[in-house]
Amino acid sequence: MxxxxxxxxxxxxxxxxxxxxxxxxxxxxxxxxxxxxxxxxxxxxxxxxxxxxxxxxxxxxxxxxxxRTPVLLVHKGGKFIEVDDEGVRFATVSRAPKGVPALELAISRTGSTAASLRRFGENRLVREAVRVAGALPASVAHATRSVKVRSYDDISLELTDGRTVDWGSSEKNAEKSRTLTALMKAEPGARHFDVGVPTAPASSGS
Known part of the structure; x- marks a missing residue:
């Protein structure tokens, strides 16, 4: 050999x-x-x-x-931990790869979101964010600055141009992804989109 x-x-x-x-x-x-x-x-x-x-x-x-392909980045100590679509934290890099959104955990230890943290735990909430990030349409994924998790059923996106998306939970991700694509085409001037209930989406702002 x-x-x-x-x-x-x-x-x-x-x-x-x-x-x-x-x-x-x-x-x-x-x-x-x-x-x-x-x-x-x-x-x-x-x-x-x-x-x-x-x-x-x-x-x-x-x-x-x-x-492995990163779908989310966890910022830690001036570096970035790459997380794939299975929730595996597989590498730490000094420069953020382009087109990969950051994970923002906006979970309070007190108040309304604390119950979600107690019930599911931080690792589960991170996995839910990963599931959402992995389900985004490619055009939206590349334009997403951050995926924010407030609780299990309160996940949102901030896009690089300042537009925002209320996603809700990670349930019905494929349906929400299709709905968001259609909504963005139908309302190109909107600044906020809500696909938490994909059968009743909404958009607002201009």
Whole structure:
């Protein structure tokens, strides 16, 4: 076994993947343990979502990588934690990637939102925000500055141009996504949209 090829990387470099894979060069190709290499990569490089380790006859190994894609950013200590659509916090970066909204937890420890925090816990509320972010139409996702969570059923969006969207809970996300797209086309001058009840959407402002 003489060569290792890498495909599918976007943020990671092929050299990083090859180094983490530690493919045993010089061994017979048939004896290479592909499952061990996959497990090693998943553990060493959490940015990797999936990897296929494929024997490439007669003398190579191909590493076919799919990286995680951030749908939300958590700001912490001057850096940004990338969170994917499964709620996995997989990387900390010093510069925010473009087109990825920030998570804003506007949860009070007292008052009306405290009951939601006690019932669901902060991690569950973060996952609900992730579900919303992952369901946004691409055009809206790229134009979203932040996803704000006040409680389980009070999630809202702030767009980069100052427009806002009341989303409600993460239930019926696909329906809300379609409704928002249609509402934005029908009311291009509106500044606020409400799709909390997707069968009765509303818009206001100009």
């Amino acid at each position: 003489e060569r290792v090829s890498v495909s599918g990387t976007r943020v990671l470099t092929p050299a990083q993947v090859r180094g983490a894979a530690e493919v045993p060069l010089g061994e017979q190709l048939i004896s290479v343990d592909t499952e061990t290499i996959e497990a090693r990569l998943a553990k060493t490089l959490p940015r990797i979502d999936t990897v296929d380790v494929v024997r490439s006859w007669p003398d190579g190994i191909a590493l076919k990588v799919t990286e």
